[in-house]
Amino acid sequence: MELETQLLPESRAESFVRTCRTVVGDDLRSVTYFTHDRCEQMYLRSDLEADADLTGFVEHETDGFQARTAYRGSELGDYRYTVRAFDHGYLTRVTADDRGVFVTTDGLTLRRSEELASALGELLRE
Incomplete structure (x- = not known):
């Protein structure tokens, strides 16, 4: 796994961070x-x-x-995203085809995780 500094154009990276x-x-x-x-870390507080x-996380x-194929046909519906809870925060992962993004946060409500995953999914499909 290789850590990149310009995997995305700067304007795309800024769109992810702004969102x-x-x-x-x-x-x-x-x-x-x-x-x-x-992988490319686009933002760190x-x-x-x-x-x-970072490489280990990725x-x-x-x-x-x-996950998209593993859960295909599930009674739960299509796989959309993953949220992981840790002692000091949360990680939300969204993937599309051959790319993905994960976001770490201090706190995260179910409503915000839905909003975040939806927004990231749209950006990944662009």
């Missing part, structure tokens, strides 16, 4: 775009250390590419 800031507000911790073999094992989050 996340609009939905999540000051609880936004980070925004990371990824493919099967590359200034009070956080840039020492997270390796686990690429499982989202298989």
